[in-house]
Amino acid sequence: MSFVQYTVCLIDDDKIYQFTARKMLESTGMTKHIQSFYDGSEAMSYFSDSQNIQPETLPDIIFLDINMPIMNGWEFLEEYEKLQGSFPKTVRLFVVSSSVDDADIQRSKRYQAVTDYIVKPISKIRYQELLANPQLL
Numbered sequence: 643m644s645f646v647q648y649t650v651c652l653i654d655d656d657k658i659y660q661f662t663a664r665k666m667l668e669s670t671g672m673t674k675h676i677q678s679f680y681d682g683s684e685a686m687s688y689f690s691d692s693q694n695i696q697p698e699t700l701p702d703i704i705f706l707d708i709n710m711p712i713m714n715g716w717e718f719l720e721e722y723e724k725l726q727g728s729f730p731k732t733v734r735l736f737v738v739s740s741s742v743d744d745a746d747i748q749r750s751k752r753y754q755a756v757t758d759y760i761v762k763p764i765s766k767i768r769y770q771e772l773l774a775n776p777q778l779l
Contacts, residue, residue, distance in 0.1 A: 648673055648702040649675045649700070649702050649703075650673050650675070650676045650702065650703050650704075651676075651677040651678075651704040652678045652705050653679045653681075653682060653704060653715070654706075654710065655680050655707065655711060659762065662763075666764070672773040672774070680710075681713055682706075682712065683712045686721050695725075695728060695730065697730045697731045700730070700733055701733060702733065702734065703733070703735075703772070703773070704733060704736065705760075706719070707738055707739060708739040708741060715739075719737075722755055723754060733755075736756070736760050737756055740762045741761075746759070747759045
């Protein structure tokens with residue numbers, strides 16, 4: 643039985659989270675490539691470069707932190723939603739935060755691009771569930 647492997651994008655300034663998330667995602671066997679960006683501005687530069695808006699270079703799934711320097715997750719979402727319509731495929735975006743504040747959760751629901759809000763830490767099993775969900779892609 644074959645299964646799909648996804649390209650995943652991590653946007654988070656926490657190097658420890660990036661490292662552990664990458665290791666857990668790799669260990670699921672369900673990723674083919676993991677892109678990492680340490681702030682929203684760096685990621686936005688990538689997404690706004692028209693050369694990167696090819697189906698094979700876009701991620702299938704984005705895990706976006708809210709609290710980052712330079713350009714936070716909310717600012718990233720504002721810009722990302724302007725670009726998203728020009729993408730040649732659907733990209734699922736999960737807001738990932740240690741914040742359990744209902745105001746943040748409700749705010750994330752106002753963005754059409756956001757698939758869901760996930761509270762850190764995320765376990766390997768939770769990553770597997772997110773990747774294995776057939777409604778993701």
